[in-house]
Amino acid sequence: MTVRAPFSREEIELIRRPFRAATLLPGRAYHDETVWAFERDNWFFRDWVCIGRDEDAPEPGTFFRSGELGEPLVVVRARDGVLRAFYNVCQHRGTAVVEEQCGKAVRFQCPYHAWIYDLDGKLIRAKHTEDLDDFSFETFGLRAVRLATWQGFVFVSLDPAAPELETYMVDWHDHHAGFNRDYSRLRRATRMTYDVAANWKIVAENYSECYHCPGVHPLLNKLTPYDLGEDFFPEGPWKGGWMVFSEGCETMSMDGLRHGRPLLYATNEIDERRIYYYILWPNLIVSVHPDYVLTHQAWPDGPNRTIINCDLFVDKDSIGVPGFDVSGARDFWDLTNRQDYHVVELQQAGTRSRSWVAGRYSNQEASVQAFDLMVADRYANDGIRSDRAARTEVANPDRLAARTARVAARSGADRRP
Ligand code: FES
Ligand SMILES: [Fe+2]
Known part of the structure; x- marks a missing residue:
């Protein structure tokens, strides 16, 4: 908005x-x-913002947290080698799932009631939820954040509708x-x-x-x-x-x-x-x-x-x-x-x-x-x-005047009808 x-x-x-x-x-x-x-x-x-480097999560399972944007994020290199970003917020009662600043994990377990998420953010364990209405592990994974890299720089955008990073950079x-x-x-x-x-x-x-x-x-x-x-x-x-x-x-x-x-x-x-x-x-x-x-x-x-x-x-x-x-x-x-x-x-x-x-x-x-x-x-x-x-x-x-004239000619601002 x-x-x-x-x-x-x-x-x-x-x-x-x-x-x-x-x-x-x-x-x-x-x-x-x-x-x-x-x-x-x-x-x-909304814009693409750099929050780290590839080397901060170099191999599958390695992760780092980022709070600089004012939102709790975690960036993890999944098993397929691809970097992914999520809000570091448990979908049960909102606890921070990852506490360490960086490290290596095979899965993320919430420290509160032990809901477990895989490295793709998918919820894979949540005890005593089998009889809930309108609830599935597919829809209660960690909330994903858009991530893209450019030459080792890791960027995220919190806006699902943002243009691709390369388009944004022009x-x-x-x-x-x-x-x-x-x-x-x-x-x-x-x-x-x-x-x-x-x-x-x-x-x-x-x-x-x-x-x-x-x-x-x-x-x-x-x-x-x-x-x-x-x-x-x-x-x-x-x-x-x-x-x-x-x-x-x-x-x-x-x-x-x-x-x-x-x-x-x-x-x-x-x-x-x-x-x-x-x-x-x-x-x-x-x-x-x-x-x-x-x-x-x-x-x-x-x-x-x-x-x-x-x-x-x-x-x-x-x-x-x-x-x-x-x-x-x-x-x-x-x-x-x-x-x-x-x-x-x-x-x-x-x-x-x-x-x-x-x-x-x-x-x-x-x-x-x-x-x-x-x-x-x-x-x-x-x-x-x-x-x-x-x-x-x-x-x-003199150079400024010449440039101003060039800009005016380009924009048509000095043309008379
Ligand atoms: S708040 Fe994460 S499991 Fe309860
Ligand atoms: Fe300076």
Whole structure:
């Protein structure tokens, strides 16, 4: 069920204005419980959301629980090798069937009255139910959730009517295929988790710009200067772009060097010197580095709190190789993450003030507006997909004017009858 948009047409139009006239999201977007309820019910409970990796349930019988979406789920690899997802809710009196965070099982037995479900979710034992009316083991299995994988990433959608995952992603798949990236080869080397007192969209906006880098991340800014890079113009539910290494830097780590760690996907000098940054709607953040892939996932717990899992992945053949060490990259990102989450918590506190209405974008924040437009278009739910400005174009009036003219010609907006 679609509930009413949480913002008026006038409020949405302010965000959708051309870049130099646009405002940020209104303060309510970060604090209001009804706005959050809209986002949860219409986005997190309907869109495809990544909740893990293939490697989290690698063989038949292995399973993991997931509560990040705000619903208790269990993902299990069934005997036929196929991953399946279910609500982790016993159909008798609603008890959580699986208690362990992850493990291996031949069947699931509810800890309360011992109803038993097989790995396909089918109810196979429920004592003293043989004389019930309108009851069968076939119809009282665990409630299934849609699951699909893309290159090792495990996605679920709680909406039975959602389009297929590949349809949902539009050009996300082709974009990465164009770089010959095979994410299915990745394995998690380490995870960092943060409990942040800020709205999930503030976390995404922070990730979308490097305007703050000179002051907040002096080390990062030395490795990748904040004003070098460009954005992509996707058709699908994602945004992205790249940044460029300074002379003498090879990767994002404490000393900026790879120390012999092999390149992952880069096949030419241009790629070797870039970091690619993406957000796949709503909350899968992916950074492709020369020698590793980093993901951040921002899991909202209401409007004012976000749990962030930051995973560092490397090629599966690198894991266990003597001397292979990602601690320099891990420490770099732990430092960077903490610097970010410090300022986003300050922002959350300030935007809560009755004095705050909505801010303006500097010409270094085109990519923040790109994210906010994804948000605003979904608040509006009117079928319009707002056009985005590019980083270099908003910093250069001539290029922006040329682009604006091209967009207007394409849409026919400047044609006279
Ligand atoms: S609640 Fe699960 S068997 Fe009773
Ligand atoms: Fe940052």
